[in-house]
Each structure stands twice: as C-alpha cells, then as structure tokens.
Amino acid sequence: MTKEKELGIEVDDQYLRDTILSYMLAGRDTTSSALTWFFWLLSKNPQVEIKILEELKSKVPIKEEYSSDKRRVFEIEEVKNLVYLHGALSEALRLYPPVPMEHKEPLQPDTLPSGHHVIPTTKILFSFYAMGRMESIWGEDCLEFRPERWVSERGGIKHEPSFKFVAFNAGPRTCLGKEMAWCQMKAVAATIVYNYRVGVVEGHPVVAKGSIILHMKHGLRVKVTSRLPVI
C-alpha cells in the first residue's frame, strides 16, 4: 500500500494537475503583483530606494562592491534579516495586497462583533485593500508608504498580528507559501535594486485591475539601467 492510500488520498493525474496549478496560480501571480507595485512605489519614493540601497551595500563586503562588471545576485540567507527592505515590501503588501478581497461563510448561525447576524448562506466579503488603508487600524498616516512603520524601537523587524496585516490571510487558511514568498520577494527585490535603476516610463497610466489578483491594468512600463560602473 502506498503512503497516499494509507492516508486516504487518491493521487491521480487530475489531483496532481490541480495541485500544481493551484501552486502556480497562488505563488506566481501574487508574488509578481507584489513586486510590480513595490517597484512602482519605489519610483514614487526615491528616498526609500536610496535607503534600501544603503542597507544592501552595508551587507556586501567592501572589496566586492561594484568592483567588476558582474551582476551581484543576493542569496536568501543574505536578505532574510534586511529590516528596511522587509519594511518596504510590507508597505507594498499593505497598500496593494495581491489578493485584495476575501470571503467567508459561517458554518452555523452566528453574530459578528459588529452585531450583524449571519447564517450559513450568508457571504461575508471583506476587503484586504480597504483594511490596509484604514486609519483606525494603521493610524493617521495610513495612506503613506512608510517602511519605518515596520521597524521596531530596537531597530529590528516589527511584526504585526496576521489579523491586522492580512495580505497573507489569517487563521487556518493562511497562505501556505508565505515564507517562500518573503524569500523570493526579498531576493528578487535586493538583486534588482542593487544592480539596476528601475524608472517608470513617464506618463504610463498606473491603475489597478478589478480582479481576484491586484494586477496593474496596463502593466508597468519601465526603463532599466545598470548601476554598474562602465569599464
């Protein structure tokens, strides 16, 4: 008897197809949407880009810094604890959550903290997008892109409860790929910011597309230039 049969799981082609597809959809579009908004926010906030670059440079051994024509690729271990980069990515996820909406249905009749009575056929829709911009949750500067929000008094990463920072959902259906997503986003963002300047093409319209993933309606047109010294 195979392990799957012991566990009562039937692993047929359809199961494998659905699993692979859900990982591709859950892990690809979300991360790419997050990074797209992140680079757009950086272009609007050059002071943040400078600070990220400073943080990255502080991690690179001096003799290595822009010393050759080789691009530098940041490894996951190097970027894991970058506090300011973590803050900047968190701000992008707070203001532009790749999954902007979520819905739930109660299993039994219940009364929500708001006083609303709900029954099993009630669909409860809530907006992660709106929650990331609520003054009652994030304070008066809730609409500002401020990575410092995520830096603790002692200079470490300030963690927020998942029911407050809901970009990865909260509770039993929390994103299964959350840690992988953080690693990917940090490694990609660090490698791109360190090696290139990403400038958004002037006049390019940036609007969100109404969809289950918060894509940019017209994509993001950018001009990429190398930071490497010309040798």
Ligand code: HEM
């Ligand atoms: C910035 C990147 C990501 C964000 C913002 C994100 C966000 C979310 C959210 C909000 C959910 C809950 C969806 C729902 O219940 O309707 C979810 C579920 C899920 N995510 Fe992610 N995700 C990201 C990256 C990833 C990656 C990289 C993977 C895996 C490679 C992944 C795998 C999954 C899976 C398998 C679920 C379903 C979990 C379940 O239903 O129990 N996600 N994600």
